[in-house]
Amino acid sequence: xxxxxLLKDIAKLAGVSEMTASRALRGAPDVSAxxxxxxxxxxxxxxYVPNRIAGSLSSQSVNxxxxxxxxxxxxxxxxxxxGISAVLKESPLKPVxxxxxxxxxxxxxxxxxxxxxxxxxxxxxxxxxxxxxxRMLQQADCPVVEAMDVDGDPVxxxxxxxxxxxxxxxxEQILARGYRSIGFIGTKMPQDFRARKRFDxxxxxxxxxxxxxxxxxxxxxxxxxxxxxxxxxxxLSRSPDLECIYYSSDVMSVGGLMHCLAAGLSVPGDIAxxxxxxxxxxxxxxxxxxxxxxxxxxIGERAARIILKSRETGGAEGLVFDRLTPAISLGxxx
Amino acid sequence: xxxxxLLKDIAKLAGVSEMTASRALRGAPDVSAxxxxxxxxxxxxxxYVPNRIAGSLSSQSVNxxxxxxxxxxxxxxxxxxxGISAVLKESPLKPVxxxxxxxxxxxxxxxxxxxxxxxxxxxxxxxxxxxxxxRMLQQADCPVVEAMDVDGDPVxxxxxxxxxxxxxxxxEQILARGYRSIGFIGTKMPQDFRARKRFDxxxxxxxxxxxxxxxxxxxxxxxxxxxxxxxxxxxLSRSPDLECIYYSSDVMSVGGLMHCLAAGLSVPGDIAxxxxxxxxxxxxxxxxxxxxxxxxxxIGERAARIILKSRETGGAEGLVFDRLTPAISLGxxx
DNA sequence: TCCGGTATCGATAACGGTTGCGATACCGAT
DNA sequence: ATCGGTATCGCAACCGTTATCGATACCGGA
Numbered sequence: 039x040x041x042x043x044l045l046k047d048i049a050k051l052a053g054v055s056e057m058t059a060s061r062a063l064r065g066a067p068d069v070s071a072x073x074x075x076x077x078x079x080x081x082x083x084x085x086y087v088p089n090r091i092a093g094s095l096s097s098q099s100v101n102x103x104x105x106x107x108x109x110x111x112x113x114x115x116x117x118x119x120x121g122i123s124a125v126l127k128e129s130p131l132k133p134v135x136x137x138x139x140x141x142x143x144x145x146x147x148x149x150x151x152x153x154x155x156x157x158x159x160x161x162x163x164x165x166x167x168x169x170x171x172x173r174m175l176q177q178a179d180c181p182v183v184e185a186m187d188v189d190g191d192p193v194x195x196x197x198x199x200x201x202x203x204x205x206x207x208x209x210e211q212i213l214a215r216g217y218r219s220i221g222f223i224g225t226k227m228p229q230d231f232r233a234r235k236r237f238d239x240x241x242x243x244x245x246x247x248x249x250x251x252x253x254x255x256x257x258x259x260x261x262x263x264x265x266x267x268x269x270x271x272x273x274l275s276r277s278p279d280l281e282c283i284y285y286s287s288d289v290m291s292v293g294g295l296m297h298c299l300a301a302g303l304s305v306p307g308d309i310a311x312x313x314x315x316x317x318x319x320x321x322x323x324x325x326x327x328x329x330x331x332x333x334x335x336x337i338g339e340r341a342a343r344i345i346l347k348s349r350e351t352g353g354a355e356g357l358v359f360d361r362l363t364p365a366i367s368l369g370x371x372x
Numbered sequence: 373x374x375x376x377x378l379l380k381d382i383a384k385l386a387g388v389s390e391m392t393a394s395r396a397l398r399g400a401p402d403v404s405a406x407x408x409x410x411x412x413x414x415x416x417x418x419x420y421v422p423n424r425i426a427g428s429l430s431s432q433s434v435n436x437x438x439x440x441x442x443x444x445x446x447x448x449x450x451x452x453x454x455g456i457s458a459v460l461k462e463s464p465l466k467p468v469x470x471x472x473x474x475x476x477x478x479x480x481x482x483x484x485x486x487x488x489x490x491x492x493x494x495x496x497x498x499x500x501x502x503x504x505x506x507r508m509l510q511q512a513d514c515p516v517v518e519a520m521d522v523d524g525d526p527v528x529x530x531x532x533x534x535x536x537x538x539x540x541x542x543x544e545q546i547l548a549r550g551y552r553s554i555g556f557i558g559t560k561m562p563q564d565f566r567a568r569k570r571f572d573x574x575x576x577x578x579x580x581x582x583x584x585x586x587x588x589x590x591x592x593x594x595x596x597x598x599x600x601x602x603x604x605x606x607x608l609s610r611s612p613d614l615e616c617i618y619y620s621s622d623v624m625s626v627g628g629l630m631h632c633l634a635a636g637l638s639v640p641g642d643i644a645x646x647x648x649x650x651x652x653x654x655x656x657x658x659x660x661x662x663x664x665x666x667x668x669x670x671i672g673e674r675a676a677r678i679i680l681k682s683r684e685t686g687g688a689e690g691l692v693f694d695r696l697t698p699a700i701s702l703g704x705x706x
Numbered sequence: 707t708c709c710g711g712t713a714t715c716g717a718t719a720a721c722g723g724t725t726g727c728g729a730t731a732c733c734g735a736t
Numbered sequence: 737a738t739c740g741g742t743a744t745c746g747c748a749a750c751c752g753t754t755a756t757c758g759a760t761a762c763c764g765g766a
Contacts, residue, residue: 042513045753055716060754068714085511090488091429092752095721100425110450119444132485135469151466154424177419179376264656293656299633300658319653322598322627324634379723389746394724402744426722429751
């Protein structure tokens with residue numbers, strides 16, 4: 039809580055100019071090893087922390103990458119983040135996270151806030167934005183990546199998987215195994231566009247073989263095991279003839295499995311189950327649940343690499359459109 | 373991707389001085405409603421995003437609160453974060469997250485990095501830091517809160533629960549139910565100090581009634597259902613007479629429960645289980661697992677309130693030491 | 707001894723806003 | 737018409753650091 043310590047103070051203490059002190063502390067060249075050591079020692083012992091606000095303004099560079107995701111509770115985005123961090127670790131860049139809460143208006147204000155710090159890059163989940171957000175993404179003088187989804191019209195770079203296709207493929211797999219009476223349990227959240235696309239892809243896939251959903255339920259609030267269990271119980275009591283349920287998230291399908299365990303239903307004998315994401319929590323359960331891997335870590339890695347490369351080349355590299363193919367794992371519940 | 377847009381450009385377009393434009397866009401007084409509207413319209417239509425780096429340097433104020441946590445994957449810290457966000461939402465402050473990866477050296481560098489942005493406050497998980505970190509926390513000219521834990525010597529403000537006590541109380545509850553052959557499964561992570569304290573408290577609690585651990589296992593890597601299941605299987609095959617297992621995390625105890633389900637063991641008849649955290653994933657399982665609530669959301673809220681209050685009063689308020697009492701819920705597995 | 711070249715350092719001018727205070731315009735009251 | 741007061745605006749200095757470029761010191765070779 040002592041007086042504010044400035045570079046000028048350190049310089050004075052070391053008997054050098056501000057410039058030399060600045061260079062020494064940044065590891066810039068043109069400083070002799072001796073004076074550098076001296077300056078570092080003084081700075082360290084006095085607990086000097088350089089003011090990066092001033093530094094960034096002056097150098098016109100901010101070594102931060104803005105990452106905007108809908109939520110941090112949902113198991114899925116932290117893993118995208120860890121992919122990003124892993125790649126950025128080898129560079130001077132650091133990720134900074136913003137949370138939009140599955141709300142496009144909030145997303146707009148979060149992105150505006152982040153861009154006002156002039157980051158070196160921006161990674162945002164999803165392709166759906168307000169018009170004002172799209173304008174900002176276009177105008178931004180840093181690389182911009184829209185991640186996780188490829189079904190839509192990206193403003194600039196894009197990495198992700200097709201959720202439409204993921205839904206469709208799961209439908210095909212389910213039909214291929216002979217199930218015909220099929221239910222769907224998904225989020226009501228109007229702005230979870232990727233869940234919506236999986237739903238659309240799924241019903242498309244069914245329709246292609248002239249099958250329509252036997253039952254359908256939407257829940258509000260975040261996905262949870264608890265909710266999955268309740269919804270499943272509800273749906274099965276309403277539609278006892280159901281042969282298979284597809285959930286918009288693994289968390290929900292785990293809940294479904296829990297209901298079946300409690301109700302003494304055999305899976306997939308009495309009822310087949312499938313989810314989406316291939317979350318970590320699927321490991322270690324009594325049964326290996328069917329799911330589609332969402333490539334979360336890899337999407338994060340690739341998004342970060344796009345930022346890095348675009349920085350090197352000065353953005354003259356052309357736009358990346360990177361569509362990953364998610365792998366279905368059938369597990370033991372189909 | 374047009375030319376960089378500066379305040380001066382907006383001012384020119386609106387036919388006013390930079391100052392007036394600045395005031396208008398910040399909602400500062402001394403601007404007529406008419407000119408303000410005009411300036412805002414021009415800024416909006418051109419997609420102008422003010423440069424907060426320059427603004428913050430000039431105004432000597434950054435409306436950010438740095439939050440440093442060990443991990444974002446672990447279910448527990450996102451909830452602390454949501455508590456912080458909820459409280460900060462009513463203020464101009466925004467949280468910025470840094471991840472230390474359960475590594476004090478990394479924590480030091482993350483904190484240094486965050487402080488270099490001169491935030492309005494700093495919230496960090498845990499009381500254990502390197503000496504250099506402690507110096508920085510002392511020196512920082514913003515309020516600092518150490519959160520989640522109260523067993524130790526806080527540098528400034530502090531909110532949390534006693535993990536020593538949480539472990540001890542769980543030991544008492546377990547003993548009170550007559551269990552005597554007790555195992556513990558915990559993380560090997562040397563720098564997960566809170567898990568360590570729960571372990572110490574737990575063995576203390578047992579020792580107080582002359583009981584010693586019948587078996588003990590430490591795993592490395594992050595906690596997961598999978599690991600919990602494997603460790604439990606391992607321990608039970610090694611110590612078949614075990615009556616109860618205490619885990620350092622709910623995620624692990626869920627894995628234990630899964631093993632018991634798969635192995636046809638009755639819980640708590642054959643083996644009793646207890647975890648820690650009261651995580652959301654406990655809801656919806658076949659059995660309600662015993663656990664201790666870690667007050668994550670509330671800790672976040674209180675930490676944020678300390679920052680807010682300390683800002684109002686200019687830090688002249690005296691240090692807060694806020695010890696919450698975690699509630700044990702015995703569930704159906706003890 | 708003198709010279710060119712390199713290593714090391716410092717003075718100055720930004721960087722893009724905001725604070726503080728002074729200037730101007732406009733109003734009703736005298 | 738003059739005046740005091742308020743609403744509105746602009747000028748200049750400054751925030752703390754870094755880029756740029758010029759200055760100085762030092763070295764080996766001619």
